[in-house]
Amino acid sequence: MRKFLLILVLAAGVPLMAANPGFGHREYRLTVMGEYSYNNTWGHHGNLDIQALMPFNPYFEMEAKAQLSTASVYSLALQFRPKFTMPVGELFIETDVYVRAIARNQMTDYTACLGLGYRMDYVSVNLGLFTRVMSDWQRSWYTDETFVVEPFNLLYRLEVFCRPQNNPWNLSFLFSNVDDYQMERMWQPLFGIGAYVDVADHWRINLSAQCKPTGMFHLDATFYGATFRAGFTYLF
Amino acid sequence: MKKHLFYIAITCGLMACSEDSTLDMAGMFSPNGETVNTRFEQSMAYNDSVGEIHLNMGSDTYTIYVCSDSHITRKTHKNLDYFIDQYNAAVEPKIALHLGDLIDAQNNYPCADSVLNVGGRSINDTLFITPGNHDIYFKQWQIYRSYFKTSCYWFDTNNGSKKLDLYICLDSAEGSLGTKQMKWLKDLLEAKSKEGYRRIIVMTHTHLWKLDGSQGHTSNMALEETYEITSLLGKYHVECVWSGHQHARQSVHFKGVHYIVLNATKDEEQGQSYMTVQVGEDLTYQFHPYPSH
Numbered sequence: 451m452r453k454f455l456l457i458l459v460l461a462a463g464v465p466l467m468a469a470n471p472g473f474g475h476r477e478y479r480l481t482v483m484g485e486y487s488y489n490n491t492w493g494h495h496g497n498l499d500i501q502a503l504m505p506f507n508p509y510f511e512m513e514a515k516a517q518l519s520t521a522s523v524y525s526l527a528l529q530f531r532p533k534f535t536m537p538v539g540e541l542f543i544e545t546d547v548y549v550r551a552i553a554r555n556q557m558t559d560y561t562a563c564l565g566l567g568y569r570m571d572y573v574s575v576n577l578g579l580f581t582r583v584m585s586d587w588q589r590s591w592y593t594d595e596t597f598v599v600e601p602f603n604l605l606y607r608l609e610v611f612c613r614p615q616n617n618p619w620n621l622s623f624l625f626s627n628v629d630d631y632q633m634e635r636m637w638q639p640l641f642g643i644g645a646y647v648d649v650a651d652h653w654r655i656n657l658s659a660q661c662k663p664t665g666m667f668h669l670d671a672t673f674y675g676a677t678f679r680a681g682f683t684y685l686f
Numbered sequence: 687m688k689k690h691l692f693y694i695a696i697t698c699g700l701m702a703c704s705e706d707s708t709l710d711m712a713g714m715f716s717p718n719g720e721t722v723n724t725r726f727e728q729s730m731a732y733n734d735s736v737g738e739i740h741l742n743m744g745s746d747t748y749t750i751y752v753c754s755d756s757h758i759t760r761k762t763h764k765n766l767d768y769f770i771d772q773y774n775a776a777v778e779p780k781i782a783l784h785l786g787d788l789i790d791a792q793n794n795y796p797c798a799d800s801v802l803n804v805g806g807r808s809i810n811d812t813l814f815i816t817p818g819n820h821d822i823y824f825k826q827w828q829i830y831r832s833y834f835k836t837s838c839y840w841f842d843t844n845n846g847s848k849k850l851d852l853y854i855c856l857d858s859a860e861g862s863l864g865t866k867q868m869k870w871l872k873d874l875l876e877a878k879s880k881e882g883y884r885r886i887i888v889m890t891h892t893h894l895w896k897l898d899g900s901q902g903h904t905s906n907m908a909l910e911e912t913y914e915i916t917s918l919l920g921k922y923h924v925e926c927v928w929s930g931h932q933h934a935r936q937s938v939h940f941k942g943v944h945y946i947v948l949n950a951t952k953d954e955e956q957g958q959s960y961m962t963v964q965v966g967e968d969l970t971y972q973f974h975p976y977p978s979h
Contacts, residue, residue, distance in 0.1 A: 490865050491910040555917035557941075559909070584913075586920075586941050595939035600896045635896050637905030665861035667905035668819035668892070669713035672721050672860055674908050 479503040483656060483681025487519075490664075490674055492554075495521040499630070499681065509533060517631050522554040525631035539570035544578055548633060556587040561633040563605050571614040576607035576626075580633050604636040618648040629660060637667040646683070654683040719825035722864035725817075725857055729836040730870070739841035741812060743779040746845050747966035751776070754785035754891075754930025755950035757820065758797050762953040764979045769951060769960050772974075773813075781843070785930040785948060786818025786859065786891030795829050814841070817859040818891040818931065838867055840874060842883065843965075851965060852883045858892035858929075861907050863915070875922035885925040885969075893929045893947045897936055904932040919943045926969065928961075935959070935973065951976070 485497035497519045505511035515527040526549045533542040544565040551558050565578020582600040589596050607626035613619065624642035627634040634640065644658035657680050664674035712718070720728070751773045756766040766788075773782045788798055817837045821830050830837070837857035843850040854874065856863060863871065878886065893904070894912050906912065919927060920941025927943060933950040949958045957975065964970040 489908070489910055490862065491868065491908070491914045552913050555913040557913060557917065559913070584916075584940070588920075588941065596941075598895055598897070598938055598940045601898060603896060632909060634909055635906050638908055662908060664908050664911075665819070665905070666714050668859070668861045669823045670718040670819055670860040671713060671715055672717045672862065674862060675910070 478505065478686040479683050480686075481656065481681060481683040483679050485677055485679045487521075487677040488675055489662065492521040492523075495519055497677075499679070501630070508535070515630050522552075524551045524553065525549070527631055536568075539568060542567045542569065544576055546580075546628075546633075548631060550631060558585045558587070559583075559632075560585065563628070563633060565605050567607075569615075572611050574607070574609040574611070576605065578605040579603065580605050580628075582633065600635075603633065605633060606636070619646065621645045634662075638662070638664070639666060648685075652685050654685060656681050656683060713823050718823050718860075720827045722857055722860055722862055723866045725822075725827055725831075725837050725859075726864060726867045726870070728831065729838045729857070732836045733839050736835075739839070741781065741841060741843045742846050743843050743850065744846055745779050746850065747964065748779035748781065748843065749776060750963045750965060751780060751782040751960065752785065752889075752928055752948060752963065753783075753951045753960040754948040755787040755818065755933055755952055756784070757787055757790035757950065757952040759790045759794055760797050763797060765951045765953050765958065765976045768976055772960075780812065781853075782813040783853075783889055783928070784813070784815040785889055785928060786816050787820040787930065787950075788815060788818070790820055790952075792824035792826065795826070795833065798833065814853070814855060814889075816855045816889055816891055817857055819859050819861070822859045838870070840878075849882060850884050852878055852881075852886045854886065854888045856888060856890035858890045858907065861892055861905055862911060863907075868911075868914070872918060875918065875924070879922045884967075886922065888919065888924055888927045890927070890929050892931050893936070894927070894945060895936075895938060897938060916941055916943070933958075946971070949973070953979070 479502070481499070481501040483499040485499065487497055488494050497517050499515065499517050501513065501515040503511065503513050509532060511531050511533065513527070513529040513531070517525040528547045530545045531542050533540050544563065544567050546563045548561045549558065560583045561580050563578050563580035565576050567574065567576040580603050582603060583597055585597040605628055607624070607628055609622050609624040609626070612621040622644050624644065625639060626642070627636055627639050629640055629642070640660055640662050642658065642660045644656070646654050646656045648654050659679070660677040662675040663671045665671050751769065753766070753769045756763065758766055773780065789795055815834055817830055837859070838855065840852060840854045842852045854871070856871065857867060875886070892907060894907065894916060896906055907915070920943055924943050927945045928948065929945070930948050930950070932947055933952070933955060934947070935949045936947040938945050946961070948961055951958060951960060959973045959975045962972045962974065
């Protein structure tokens, strides 16, 4: 029990550190990362991530993300984020579209979310709703139902930082049901830890880990998967 | 604020420690006794010891009685009594399936004796069950096992001369099939899909989709597992999947597979029902509301 809790806390992680909403930052960023990942369904696999953050002006930014996986899964994410500076922190609207082509299973998972977020130096909170469409690749005139819609899911994300946002290094802990490429069902949380260090004027090193248990709300949780990610960001 | 938190903590503690607790808080953060891989191994050992189950229905057509989520307690199990009575009264060739969450809380297993007579269960019985999360949490797998022996198995039906239908019962009580059961399912479908069955039917507790707000309180499998299972079932032309867990009926088709989620059989809930399926060349579904007690 204690061992599992320890592993959960230490190994947990969601990797969003590398491409934070631009609180306190106005520069464009390009991030490249490599991942080792394991889950009970896909086994051991590796991923390559490329992410670009584009803060067009102080009130709007966009992120584009792509992931190639050796598990034959290919993901794209587009995030549009209007933001409003408040006396303390920043209010933002999260509008995301994720597309995940699961070639191994001949289907595509589309998700779109609309949420509201508030970000301060040490805490970031998002709450919203998302819709999912799972679509089968096998189509013919004789197949009538080739997709399934999950219209309403709750999206939540709470991240706690050890240092202020403009610090040259930071460490964060995260509890959420979304990460860069997937929106899990509301009862399937992800736990994360992330860190970055600015090593030069334009260069940042990112490290993060993520843990995905299953059955937490069956009241019988077990380990399902984990991801470890390392990479660098170029800040323009 | 501190006072409120204190009261909440005390309430949760008392609920978790009460004799008939339904809140296994420790289970939210750690495995609750044997994990699905261990349960699978123990189930396979039992399955191997008793051999395969082939039910001679004596006919090409027969009826299946299916219920789910009875959540029986020491105080009440009227709906499940009714379901068993209906099943026992039927004269046609028949099978009964329970899709999990037979009991509601810890210390409720003795109640199952009276309604299912499970203590004397033998391989020739035609009442089958798959475990739900309520059946195994609070480290109750060994008790479940003492009654039902196995959580993962298959059986088939025949008319005396020809194979009819294959039924596969999966253990999804902790929201995952686990690595070993998933491999077993793949191998089983690969082998059995070549044996000329009329149809393949899968039953399990946890539903695969979160189709609307009715599933507010019930969790699913991980996304990756949902992709894999639905793909696998579609590939091997499984005709339908019957599950429970969410206490609200749903029906959806995906990749050629018909997924049906049943209402609960739990007494306190309104508008609940069980399902009968006339199995022949086609499947004919009927849903029967429980009488008000």
